[in-house]
Amino acid sequence: MLKWFEKQVPKIVLAPSFIAILLFVYGFIVWTGWVSLTRSRLLPKYDIVGFIQYERLFDSPRWDTAMSNLFIFGVLFIVISMFLGLLIAILLDQKIRVEGVLRTIYLYPMALSLIVTGTAWKWILNPGLGIESVVQGWGFENFKFDWLINPDYAIYTVVIAGVWQASGFVMALFLAGLRSVDDEVIKAARVDGIPTTRIYSAIILPSMAPIFLSAFIVLAHLAIKSFDLVIALTGGGPGYATDLPATYMYALAFSRGDIGQAASSAMVMMMVVFAIVVPYLYSELRAKND
Amino acid sequence: MTDFSTNQTTRKQGRAGQIALRWGLYLILCLFALYYLMPLFVMLTTSLKSLEEIRTGSLLSLPRNITFDAWSTAWSKACTGIQCEGLRPYFWNSLLLSVPAVMISTLLGALNGYVIAQWKFKGSNLIFSLMLFGCFIPFQVVLLPMARVLGILNMAGTIPGLIFVHVVYGIGFTTLFFRNYYVTIPQELVKAAKVDGAGFVRIFWSIFLPLSLPIIVVTVIWQFTQIWNDFLFGVSFSQAGTQPVTVALNNIVNSTTGVKEYNVDMAAAIIAAMPTLLVYVVAGKYFIRGLTAGSVKG
Numbered sequence: 001m002l003k004w005f006e007k008q009v010p011k012i013v014l015a016p017s018f019i020a021i022l023l024f025v026y027g028f029i030v031w032t033g034w035v036s037l038t039r040s041r042l043l044p045k046y047d048i049v050g051f052i053q054y055e056r057l058f059d060s061p062r063w064d065t066a067m068s069n070l071f072i073f074g075v076l077f078i079v080i081s082m083f084l085g086l087l088i089a090i091l092l093d094q095k096i097r098v099e100g101v102l103r104t105i106y107l108y109p110m111a112l113s114l115i116v117t118g119t120a121w122k123w124i125l126n127p128g129l130g131i132e133s134v135v136q137g138w139g140f141e142n143f144k145f146d147w148l149i150n151p152d153y154a155i156y157t158v159v160i161a162g163v164w165q166a167s168g169f170v171m172a173l174f175l176a177g178l179r180s181v182d183d184e185v186i187k188a189a190r191v192d193g194i195p196t197t198r199i200y201s202a203i204i205l206p207s208m209a210p211i212f213l214s215a216f217i218v219l220a221h222l223a224i225k226s227f228d229l230v231i232a233l234t235g236g237g238p239g240y241a242t243d244l245p246a247t248y249m250y251a252l253a254f255s256r257g258d259i260g261q262a263a264s265s266a267m268v269m270m271m272v273v274f275a276i277v278v279p280y281l282y283s284e285l286r287a288k289n290d
Numbered sequence: 291m292t293d294f295s296t297n298q299t300t301r302k303q304g305r306a307g308q309i310a311l312r313w314g315l316y317l318i319l320c321l322f323a324l325y326y327l328m329p330l331f332v333m334l335t336t337s338l339k340s341l342e343e344i345r346t347g348s349l350l351s352l353p354r355n356i357t358f359d360a361w362s363t364a365w366s367k368a369c370t371g372i373q374c375e376g377l378r379p380y381f382w383n384s385l386l387l388s389v390p391a392v393m394i395s396t397l398l399g400a401l402n403g404y405v406i407a408q409w410k411f412k413g414s415n416l417i418f419s420l421m422l423f424g425c426f427i428p429f430q431v432v433l434l435p436m437a438r439v440l441g442i443l444n445m446a447g448t449i450p451g452l453i454f455v456h457v458v459y460g461i462g463f464t465t466l467f468f469r470n471y472y473v474t475i476p477q478e479l480v481k482a483a484k485v486d487g488a489g490f491v492r493i494f495w496s497i498f499l500p501l502s503l504p505i506i507v508v509t510v511i512w513q514f515t516q517i518w519n520d521f522l523f524g525v526s527f528s529q530a531g532t533q534p535v536t537v538a539l540n541n542i543v544n545s546t547t548g549v550k551e552y553n554v555d556m557a558a559a560i561i562a563a564m565p566t567l568l569v570y571v572v573a574g575k576y577f578i579r580g581l582t583a584g585s586v587k588g
Contacts, residue, residue, distance in 0.1 A: 009490040010409035013401050017461050018417050024439075024458045025424040028432040035434070044438075088322055091315060104574055105323045108330075110581065111570035112563050113519035115536045119543050119559040120329040123336065123552055124349065134349050168326060172578055225428050228521040232540055246522075249430045254526065259434060266430040277426045 029270065036263035044259055053264035063265065066243040069155050070272075073244065074223040076159045077166070081219055082212070084163065085170025090200065092171070093178045103175070106168035114165065118232025121161040122148065151241035154234050158226070158242055161233055166222060170215050177211035178204065213280065220276050224269060245269045337361060337557035344552055360553035364561055368554050370541040373530070377561050380538035385565075387449050387534060388517040391456040396509050398457070399464020400502065404494055406465065407472035408480050418469065425462040432459075433526050440527060447529035455527060456517050463516075464509050467580070471505040472498065504576070511573055512580035515566050535562045 037048045057063050088106060092099055109117065124130050127146040135143040147153035181204050189199050227246035234242040236251070243251075245265055253262035332349060337360050339353040347354070366376035406418045436455060437446070445451030475498070483493045524534040533541075539562045543555045570577050 006489060010405040010411060010414075013490075014405045014414070014417060017398055017402050017421070017465065020458050020461065021421050021424050024432065024436070025427060026420070028435040029427065031435040032431050044434075088319075091319055091322075094315060096315070096319065102319055102323055104571075105326050107574075107578065108567065108570055109326060111515060111566045111577065113521065113536050113539075113566070115519075115521050115540050116559045116563040117329075119539065119555060120333050122543070123556065124329060124332055126552075129344065129552070130349055137348055164326070164329065169581060173582060176582060221426065227430075228536070231521070231525075232543065235544060246428070246430055250433075250522075250526070253434055262430075263434060266428070266433070269428045270431045273426060273428050281422065281426070 032263045032266055035259060036267045038260060040260040040263070042257045042259065053260040054268075057261060057264050057268070060261075062240050062243060063245075063248060065240060066245050066248040069242060070224065070244050072155055073158055073162070073226070074220065076156070077162045077223050078216060078219045080159065080163045081167045081170050082215055084167040085215070086174050088167070088171045089174035089178055092175060103172070106171055108168070109165045110169045112165070114226075114228035115232045117161055117165050118229050121157065121164070122233050125157050125160070148234065149238055151238045154238060154242045158230055158233055162223075162226065162229060165229075166219060170219070173211055173215050173218075174208070177208040181207055217277060217280050221273065224273050224276075245272075333556045333560055337364075337553050337560060339553055341549070341551060341553060360551070360557040361561075363551070363554045364542070364557035368542045368551075368558060369545055369548070370533075370538045371530070371545060377535060377538055377542070377558055379531075380533055380535045381561065383449060383528075383532055384518055384535040387452045387456070388514055391453045391460065391517050392510055392513040394453070395457045395460035395464050395513055396506065398461055399466075399509060400468045400499075400506070401494075402461065402465040403468025403470075403472050404498055406469045408475070408477065408498075409490065418465070421462045421465050424459075425466070429459065429522055433522075437526065447527065447532055449532050452523060452527055452532070452534070455523050456520070459523075460513055460516070464513065467505055467509045467512070468502075471502070475501065507573065507576045508580040511569055511576050514569060515577070518566050538562075 034046065034048070035044050036053050037050060038045045039047070039049055039052070092102060096102065125145070125148045126132075127144075127149055130145075132143060132145040135145070147157045185203060186199060189203060194202075225246060226244055227250065230236055230242055230244055230247050236243045236247045240248075245268065249262050249265040249269065252258045252265065335351070335353055336344060336349075338356045338358070339347065340355065340357055340359070343354060364377055366378050367374055368376045370377075370380070402421075406414055440446045440451045440455075443451070445454060479497060480493055483497060488496075518534075519536060520534065521536045521540070524537045525540075528534065528537060539558050542558050
């Protein structure tokens, strides 16, 4: 009896966490998925009626804005962060004497809350008192920089702040990747007189493909979940010009009291995440088992 | 001979070019450093200026008269809606909720990681995969049902409720960290200990725990940063008295009543950022390790 109990201890230890994940992750996904197929408004209803919530969602101009914003923000945020991160990583990899200090400076934004980042950039980009007046003070009196309150450009301010926060982190990923490239190969290439730019483009960067992939996954994931930054920086405005799916979902759930719409938008977000992440995780897990 | 001398001049030119390149490199790196530091500089200087100076001066100039008024207002007088008690009560809320949440989720992660790495049973790998996938979901998908469950459990708008939420959605990460660490410890160690008659708890307590300090530090820092900086759960599941500091900061900055006090906003932002910034400065190495380890899965 005691022996049997002894054998069950690992399962008993794992059980509470397993049940919690099963219930609060997978159970909740099922709940949200179910409710997204009903006519729920202020209170959840449980009679499935089909895809009317999704039809409403795709008909909504606000959701349309949110999705195209996600696309604009996502693409720019990922591309610029990757480019900047890679550039700084390569520059830092040239046996720089104060590397430690510089690295610390480049990476500290990652320790900040996105609310803090949003607050800081909201002030810096303030039309009137921020960057605009600084440049005007330098003599360019006609300089205008009102992106924060311009519905056509406000989404780019989210990109500016997002890149500032995340690019240092991408730099750290790439730097670790650069350091893991086999030194012997690079030395051999140097001896053969191959120029440094060629060494990077033909030897080092191709061998870092997995790092590009994981940087992409992390950034894409951050972009889709972006909520805090928009709330702090623009509040989704002007109007709903900078709405993202995450802010749309929150507004519908907690201010508008439209549970059906909130649930269906959350499900769409999850599908977007899974479309990106599942193939990646699958290949990762399979590679590990081989 | 001629060959030799031309060779030498090109080499000299080469060296001068090298030095110029080197200086250029340092210059670019310093410009990047300025770019990353600029917002912190602006926050700090703005928080030390008077409103008058902010309106008349430049964003990038140093304060002429340093005043700490904005800091004391941000800490104990600024309005977060109808209440005007500053950030102080919310700062304590954040501390009160992150300390237990970090401790519980780290402990559970250690135990789970220990089981998954060293006490495999049929299905344990599946459980691990399920936990891993759980790390990736956008939390929007659990907000509505969680709000209802917290209501049913009578924990809606309470700090224990927030602790519960952070523990549940932190387990995936902490388990991953400990599992990846414990998997590097040879299984022979456990086998030998078993032969000596040590059980599950004994082996964990006297072999694994003493080896775990680095990964505990990484996990605690990761969890603390995540929970302290969280906004989504805080804004969804708290009410007037129980909000964490990030929510209070956002309320101060985006409150529409009265004169816009930019210096108070900046002081409040720095106060809210202080704990995680401090952790980063003191234990940056472990912070980065957690970041890169966390990124392997997302």
